[in-house]
Ligand SMILES: Nc1ncnc2c1ncn2[C@@H]1O[C@H](COP(=O)(O)OP(=O)(O)OP(=O)(O)O)[C@@H](O)[C@H]1O
């Protein structure tokens with residue numbers, strides 16, 4: 588008998604010390620602990636090879652965990668095969684059946700579950716409407732644009748009304764404009780369906796824009812889990828600080844509640860406990876350019892890059908180190924002049940101290 592259709596209510600996902608080793612000694616996923624809440628938009632973010640796809644494949648059941656447990660909606664699925672897990676999955680490559688029509692592609696999961704024809708037709712129509720593809724039922728994948736194929740893949744995943752939707756870089760093949768439009772659509776669709784979504788991406792802007800929470804992965808481990816603003820404003824490790832956005836790191840140490848840079852200068856920070864080697868992390872947009880002598884450090888403006896809405900300045904310090912400073916585009920067409928000596932300052936609360944491990 589085919590498995591019944593899942594219920595539509597979103598499920599939580601719990602990973603307990605989940606580990607995956609591949610032959611050759613690769614530990615692709617290393618004791619990951621994670622709870623994704625029902626209805627949450629959760630992104631796994633990290634560089635190529637950090638274990639994002641492997642983690643997703645273990646949630647889906649395509650890959651068996653070597654250690655740990657995968658619990659979805661309170662059910663231990665660690666040893667449950669993929670076709671009994673009721674998850675919607677969207678891959679980067681879309682993986683559509685090339686010789687079948689859009690409607691047949693979308694109906695696939697329903698046919699597997701033995702859904703009667705009238706209900707199948709109604710559900711396919713509704714899924715295609717949700718991804719704004721009404722009228723495309725009879726086309727084949729080759730007759731669609733990349734963005735449209737992506738929507739078919741999405742419709743195919745949501746048509747079974749899964750409690751969990753897993754997406755592996757689903758927007759990776761789209762150009763920037765379409766990608767941004769699809770980001771908004773996918774987020775709206777996820778909210779409308781109320782489905783729990785685990786979204787894999789290596790694009791930090793995409794993760795920041797779309798997610799309720801982000802898990803930043805590095806070498807098979809979760810380095811930090813938090814809301815986008817937490818991850819961006821309060822990174823806890825150098826890896827997270829450097830992977831997300833641009834950042835200035837100043838090496839030094841914590842001493843007596845303050846921060847002393849390697850050159851002996853005491854820099855403004857909020858009071859910090861403990862002692863020891865650390866780096867001061869400052870986002871370029873948190874730095875202010877002021878007149879020479881009026882800041883914390885003086886330097887020479889060595890580059891101005893126009894970014895459209897902002898201008899990115901490089902300020903070179905006396906010892907050759909560089910600070911990146913972002914300012915809003917003044918709108919007057921006049922950028923600051925290369926070669927001018929100026930000061931840089933910041934608010935103590937905007938300085939993040941990253942302790943050496
Ligand atoms: N079937 C496999 N056999 C052996 N090693 C594998 C296999 N699949 C993945 N790996 C290795 O496991 C590690 C994690 O791979 P994974 O595909 O999960 O990375 P990823 O974060 O999804 O990367 P990307 O952003 O490039 O897709 C990598 O070192 C990879 O080479």
Ligand SMILES: [Mg+2]
Pocket residue numbers: 639640641
């Ligand atoms: Mg991958």
